[in-house]
Amino acid sequence: MSTTAPLPPLDPQDIAGLNELLTEDEKAVADSVRRLCADRIDPYIGEWFERGEIPDIRGLAKELGELGVLGMHLEGYGCAGMSATQYGIACLELEATDSGLRSLVSVQGSLAMFAIWKWGSEEQKQQWLPRMAAGEAIGCFGLTEPDVGSDPASMRTRARRDGSDWVLDGRKMWITNGSVADVAVVWAQTDEGVRGFVVPTDTPGFSAPEIKHKLSLRASVTSELVLDGVRLPADAVLPEVTGLKGPLSCLNEARFGIVWGAVGAARSCLQAAQSYAAERTQFGKPISAFQLTQQKLVDMNLEYTKALLLAFHLGKRKDAGTLRPEQISLGKLNNVREALQICRTARTILGANGISLEYPVIRHMTNLESVLTYEGTSEMHTLILGQAMTGQSAFR
Structure with a gap:
């Protein structure tokens, strides 16, 4: 009607x-x-x-x-x-x-x-x-290691029993919040399989040197975790899970947040580009009046809109209890990739100002280079989806 x-x-x-x-x-x-x-x-x-x-x-x-x-x-x-x-x-x-x-x-x-x-x-x-x-205690999550990223089953961090205690030895790398954390959830190989441990960071043998010289995620604490003979009581182990199901379930939770978060970075850059294009004058008129600039803005808006619609769809599926890990991979792969392209295109609209921290664009662009990698690289999510589509595993 x-x-x-x-x-x-x-x-x-x-x-x-x-x-x-x-x-x-x-x-x-x-x-x-x-x-x-x-x-x-x-x-x-x-x-x-x-x-x-x-x-x-x-x-x-x-x-x-x-x-x-x-x-x-x-x-x-x-x-x-x-x-x-x-x-x-x-x-x-x-x-x-x-x-x-x-x-x-x-x-x-x-x-x-x-x-x-x-x-x-x-x-x-x-x-x-x-x-x-309440934010009174800060946590971190120790899974990635210096030589083990996409293949967590090959982790070298080891937990062994010593009487009723556990003793942990190993290294973790690229750990957000590590140097300021009060508690670390650390995953380690045991004779029973991969187990998770709740490690107070004041435990003797635990240290978390901060990683410096980053050109991405600079407004974030990133650390190495060093575990040298960290002795823990028997009740430090997470009792309800054994195997990679534990850490992978957590990664799926974090990836879902990234599906949405990347859209926020894209929105910020899109808005900055729209505003700048309306104010920047060349050849006697704002650059937003030129066809090529309008094409960039429209293409950015299209991909932003589709990414946000995908995030909404996956959110409703998660609320309904029907969201699958492969669908989270679809969202992470698409939304981060498209958000990064939106940021790069916004950078071109801002010209030389696009590399200045007076504007948010270069900061979002470099940050998303890290987001593209962590919680599963684009390559890994591509192979997850490829397996879902073909029934063939290409991981090994």
């Missing part, structure tokens, strides 16, 4: 009208996270990136805890118990500010907290989750 009612005005930054897909609760999450970022982080993030540090990261963690975004999709133990889609929207808004900020929240909630929440004992949950949800 046709109608003669006037159409609502068109938002040039939301051509498809995707904001209408959000419920009131989801809009409230977006608004609250965006407000915190605008007040607390956006004015300083370029400087933090340039300096390669987050001043008062513990204070920031507590503010994020007060906002309710740490472990926000988990139930109980001080967690907010929100929907997967609400969590995804929070990740989008966080990464629209910076990938390092979203990484802090993802590692805390979807890796460290989720591991304890899903596979831990009641005592482990009570000891750590309420403090982590």
Whole structure:
């Protein structure tokens, strides 16, 4: 049935009208996270990136805890118990500010907290989750090793029994939050298979030297974990899982947040390019009036719109309990790849200013080079999808 009612005005930054897909609760999450970022982080993030540090990261963690975004999709133990889609929207808004900020929240909630929440004992949950949800304790997740990335089954970190204790030896690499963490969830080979351990970072033999000289994710703490004869009591092991199912389940949680977060980085660059193109004048008119610039803006908007629609679809599937790991791979592969291309195209619109930290574009672009790799490289997600499509494994 046709109608003669006037159409609502068109938002040039939301051509498809995707904001209408959000419920009131989801809009409230977006608004609250965006407000915190605008007040607390956006004015300083370029400087933090340039300096390669987050001043008062513990204070920031507590503010994020007060906002309710740490472990926000988990139930109980001080967690907010929100929907997967609400969590995804929070990740989008966080990464629209910076990938390092979203990484802090993802590692805390979807890796460290989720591991304890899903596979831990009641005592482990009570000891750590309420403090982590409040931002009073920071967690990290030790899986990747210096010589082991995409093939975690080949990890060399080892846990052996010594009486009733466990003793851990090994190295982990590229660990977000490692140098500031109060607790590390560390995965190690045992005689029983891969097991997870809850390791207080003040345990003798544990150290976490910070990794310097990064040109990506500079507003994020990245560390090596060194375990030299780390002795733990018997109850430090995560009791409810043995094998790679444990760490891989956590990675799927984090990848889901990346599906959304990458869209936030893309939105930030798209908006920066739109604004700049309207203000930058060449040959007597704004560059937004030139056909080639408009083609770039339209192509960026198309890919951003499709990526956001995919994120919404996967969020609804996760909320319905029907989301498969292969579908998360589809979202991670597409959305990070397209977000990175949007950032690169935005850089060309800004010209020389595109490499200045006065604008967010080069920061997002270099950050996404890391996001493209962590939580599964593009190659690995391609092979996951290839196996799903053909029934043939090309991993080995």
